[in-house]
Amino acid sequence: MRTYIARRALMLFPVLVGVSVATFLMIHIAPGDPVDLMMPDYGTAEDVARIRARLGLDQPLHIQYFRYAANVLRLDFGRSIRTNRLVKNEILSRWPMTIELTVASLLVAVGLGIPLGVLSAVKQNSVLDYTCMVGALIWVCMPSFFFALLLQLIFAMSLKLFPVFGRAGPPWTWEGFLSLVLPAVSLGARSAAILARLSRSSTLEVLRQDYIRTARAKGLAERVVVYKHALKNAVIPVATVVGLQFGGLLGGAFITETIFARPGVGRFAVLAIFNRDIPVIQAIALMMAVIFVMCNLAVDLLYAYLDPRIRYD
């Protein structure tokens, strides 16, 4: 198991090199120059050249890349072209808020999706089943910005239960919690819907297995059959999707942060892309890549826990 984790961790390295080269090239291929964007109308060509030289943007591409890579190995991500602040600090101060939103929405997704899915399966073809599955279909189809707007209109504007925007504090304070509810629900709803549909079908499949029939034949209470024998096996495929959803939610957090005006990496990234703020874009791309790879690893390890037959040697 340990060697497996070590091997997977080593594989992170080529992934990061690949991601950094790809982002680096993409930014340079995309039209638009960060210095030009800083001074759209009035700068002279000399001003632009001077600033480009200061930032090292006048060097050939491969030299720029190797300089960048050497710095990254020392965990130096450089300074933002736009604000001249240290990229590392900028990102470290924003990640917790993005992770907070992503985790909260994952809780919404898992906490709503899996129970509703399992219930629908257990009560197949009941009113509850139909309601959940039609609701899930609507949520899967609804664009997140539209759902966010609906939530704002109903729960903030009409019912005045939650604020329209912002992060009023850390989530363990009452204000902070209230300001997290709408963003987390709007971000997590789609994943909840996907998980509900998936756990329903997966539970239905497990419930038709022979060993369930055996369990029932032994005269076990239905509750024990479902929650002790069926559930653990039913959630294995769901766990994979939860891991992948985390990555998706992280990406979706970018939009949610913008709509609900919450501080975080997402909005920072969007702004950096508009301004061609190269060091910031690269650093965020690397962070995202690390998190995705870690999520996949975590899912694989979770398999081994959920299904003792799976072994990594």
Next chain:
Amino acid sequence: MSTKVAGKWLALVLAMVMVLLAGCARKTEEAKPTEPEIVKGGTLRITYSSDPTSLDVHLTPSVGLVHSLIYDTLVVFGPDRQYHGHLAESWEVGAGGREITFYLRKGVTFHDGTEFDAEAVKFNFDRLANPDLASPGATWLGPYERTEVIDKYTVKVIFKEPYSPFLYSLSTEFLAIQSPAAIQKYGDDYGQKAAVGTGPFMFEAWEAGDRITLVRNPNYKWPPFWYENKGPAYFEKVIFYNMPDEMTRLLALENAEIDIVGIPTHAVEDMKAKPNVEVYEAETSSVVYLGINSSKAPWSDARLRQAVAHIVDREEIVNVALNGMGVPNPTPISTAVFGYEPSLIEEVVYPRDIERAKTLLAEAGYRDTDGDGWVDKDGKPLVLEIMTYNSDPYPRLAEVVREQIIKAGIKVKIKTLESATLLAATPKGEHDAILIAYGWSDPDILYYFFHSSRLDRTNRVHYVNPQVDQLLEKARTVVDADERFAIYRQIQSIIIRDAPWIPLYTPIACTGVRAEVKGFKLGPRGAYWLHDAYKEVPATK
């Protein structure tokens, strides 16, 4: 069988929801105002769409309200559209416009307690001009040579050659005066973790990506002359919230979570109908124009550009695409800016005349030979590809312009691009036309758009005219306002006639302000004038 289980689940979920809702409801009831007690003060909440680059005005490519509240400028642009003394009480121009001597206001202190004096002015201008700083705002100093301190409250700025736009430069926050002591004390952190000026509000905190908080400067007693309030600001705090999403800003204003919000044209009617929101309107210093590449065939033929100028209907553009939130303007200078000359409209602007447009096209060899409704020459139709921004209101605007131009048999293609991509494309000169805008409060900006030395940057229509070059250079050095006006009049008349630009309109900026905010005014360039403003604050505790 499992009904019980499901029932328990549902009951549990319902109970949790009810507890949650009850909690929320109680909370909102508590927050409800009790006895309304009107006081001047409170917190003003404003939005901005993206973080400023820096609060150090020497290190930012754009300045805004937040800078203007922290800092004061030597000169201000007043309600009479004239320049007035502010931190400089008066000034004298000498050496044929090469030198300006400023007599400074006495008794002004920075937020850190240090005194504002001639040394502070010299420190700021020298720092801005220092090539090592590579300041994006250095251009604002023009051909700056040096600053001399004459005595504690007198300072002389010397240029290599006369520089007429300098008063405008001085009235922008790019040349605002920052505390030299604070800049030295904070080093690289100045502008990020500290910002010290002499303005009505002091920097308190900047939570990057979230908000900027300013607190009242209790020692402020030098507001510009047009304010009734001669002392410190009424608001105790101003908080700027970073809110990129337009719809969220409008909802937050309506929900009284924000006090002042800029309103996009498509939402103006809606917001005017809200009982608790006042909508203020001001002509901006911007011009939206159709720029046609004057160096690329076939559009290098001025007759084709003039034909388009005969076709566009500015009234229709403003009414259809903007809900009337613009002033039709066929001149390249905003209706709100020095240099705007309405008499040019009668004199040189091409009147709307489709027949005349068709005649011009025919003179240039473009006729509808095959009867398909489109003009052509040597079997090729005349196509105008317009590049425009992908953000509101440009795509809508481009559609209206297209509908107008195709009436003369010219095919129009629209290409919407993100702004960075569009601006990067123009120096190559491969485009036909652009539909974009600029905002500037001095006619010197025409130098950047039409001088041939700017072909690689901002002369985006690749217009080359030695006479215009010469006039633009001359205008920069003429200090006398009337003479300067006359030169810009001549320049504009040539540009309107040659039609590398077909200016369309000057946008009207709309600002929504909560009704409980009193004393709010919009300045002549759409600036927020807040020093008389206060909120009727109902006592909440």
